[in-house]
Structures are given as structure tokens and as C-alpha cells.
Amino acid sequence: MGALIGAAVMAAVDEIVFHQILHWHHFYDRSTPGIGLLSDGLLHTAELIALVAGFFLFADLRRRHALAPAHARAGLFLGLGAFQLFDGIVDHKLLRLHQIRYGVDVTPYDWAWNIAGLVLLLAGIALTVRAGRLAGTRPAGS
Template structure:
């Protein structure tokens, strides 16, 4: 995608800047949750979403978590498709949102769910600290890179400039 944009595309980007960010956030949350569920729950069998009950309850909790991840991912893609249809898609800002959303979800999962609520751990091993550290570092890297992309792509609207209702 070219860095330059014509007047119409630039106006759409400016008008839909927040929607690009939210589409990326939603997709990023869903994507990271989906990868977590698929890799760590289903393929590696390291844990279930909820470990404080029976294996059956753990499997049901995994199913609910999996459904959440798909709803978030598909919801983000619907907004993405709408932005593309309106010629208002700003990929760099969307990527920033994806990284922010994914990083936020991973940080929330690693700190709140793993440590504060203790509903599961990343892996049940002797030295879980190494896994926790890697999990949190990856989350922070995604957040930092995503935040830098979002700041870099902030729309700078001119004072007094109006946007037609078509673009709201």
C-alpha cells in the first residue's frame, strides 16, 4: 500500500481512524485468544481455561473461551471488511490495533487470570516463572510496538474541518 493517498482516501482515513484502531484491537484480542486456546489448550494440553474444577468443566470452559475468540476475530474482520469497502482502511493503524489488542489480552491473561485469579497457569511445571516471564515480555513487546504504530498514525485533523455524515 502506498504511503501517499489521494484526498478522498486521506479524508476517509481521518474520519475512520478510530474504527481502524478498534477493528485491529478486536481482531488482535481474538487472534491471540485463538492461538492461546488452540496451541496451549488443545495441542499442548498444558492447561484448560478454568482449572479449579473437573476436567469436564475445564473442557466446557475451553469451548466458551474458543467461542469468545472466534466472535472477537470475526467481529474485527467484519469491521475490517467495512473499512475496506469504504476505502477507509489504514493498514498501519490496523496493525497497531492488532498488536495492542493481542498484547493487552496476553498481559491480562498472564497477570490477572494466571496470577491474581489463579484460574490456570501457563504450564504446570516446577519452574513456571520462566514461562510467565516469556509470556509477559512478549505481551509488553506487542503493546510497545502496537502503541508506537498507533501514535505514528494518529490523524491530525485541522481545527474547524468538518466531515460529512457519510463518513461518520
């Protein structure tokens, strides 16, 4: 649930900032501008569906008093970092769907994007370990 929300939030940040505000790229840049815009719309749709689904899962866990906030926070950071690294490595480099920016040396952009994603992912891992330790120190039934 937290990871789903995190991935959706990072997809939204990417799509809003880099696709819409800065106009640096579209999700799929290997065709016409119209197809690029369509791909952005499909990404936005998927991101909104994931966000709504994640919050429905969050609400259900909360309603059932089964929500573990520390694990949810950890999942959020795992999702943020995983999306960003997937986008930076798979979408940008392996599939070459788009680059972060065109007409410039992309190396600093790639490093910044992927290092930021790695930092978020490592924060999520650290929070997951911490949440597991906290859960292990609580008395049963609390």
C-alpha cells in the same frame, strides 16, 4: 477493529497451542477436567465471535473507503499484547483461573509470557504513534 482481531488471534494461539496441542492447561483449571474442557470450548467460541466481528468491521471500513491500514496494524499489535498481558496478569496471577504450566517452576514461563505481551503492546503503541504522525503529515482529503 484491529485490536479486536488482535485479541481474538492471541486468544486462538493460546487456546490452540497451550490448551489443545500441549495440554498444559484449560482456561479454567479449578474444577473437573470436564469443566476445564467446557471452559476451553467457551473461550474458543468467544474468540471466534470476536474474530468474525473484527473482520466484519474491517470489511465495512474497507467498503466505505475509511480503512486506515497503519491504524489497523497498530490496533492488531495492541490487541495481541493486551490480551496476552491480561491473560498473564489477571487470569494467571490475580484470578488464578489457570497457570501456564503445572508441575514445573512457572517463573520462567510467566516472565516469557508477560514480556512477550509487553513487547507486542509496546510495538502497538509505537505503531499507533507512527500512524498518528503519518496521518498528520498528509494533505487534507488524501
